[in-house]
Amino acid sequence: xxxxxxxxxxxxxxRPPATTPEGREDQLIAAAVDLAERQLLDGTAxxxxxxxxxxxxxxxxxxxQERLRRENILLASRASxxxxxxxxxxxxxxxxxxxRGYSGQTPEQESYEN
Numbered sequence: 001x002x003x004x005x006x007x008x009x010x011x012x013x014x015r016p017p018a019t020t021p022e023g024r025e026d027q028l029i030a031a032a033v034d035l036a037e038r039q040l041l042d043g044t045a046x047x048x049x050x051x052x053x054x055x056x057x058x059x060x061x062x063x064x065q066e067r068l069r070r071e072n073i074l075l076a077s078r079a080s081x082x083x084x085x086x087x088x089x090x091x092x093x094x095x096x097x098x099x100r101g102y103s104g105q106t107p108e109q110e111s112y113e114n
Contacts, residue, residue: 039045
């Protein structure tokens with residue numbers, strides 16, 4: 001340990017490994033962030049770690065994150081609109097077939113050749 005630097009080791013709580021690859025990845029990311037935090041507080045963090053966290057705090061990064069969030073919302077609404085249009089189309093087909101039945105015509109059969 002370097003002179004003049006205090007090292008406070010937080011008690012570690014050991015968790016069992018996650019049961020999914022995504023969960024395990026989340027655990028490892030959390031451990032890496034914890035280590036980076038300890039290094040930043042101790043003054044032992046590399047220039048790379050310092051630069052990484054400085055960039056995260058920049059206005060540009062915050063704007064980029066907001067842009068990504070809005071793009072995700074837009075993509076979700078587009079997917080929802082496509083699903084809704086498909087439901088409307090199916091309802092219209094059902095309504096047309098019902099009207100045909102009411103007028104004495106034979107309802108169209110489902111065509112599996114699209």
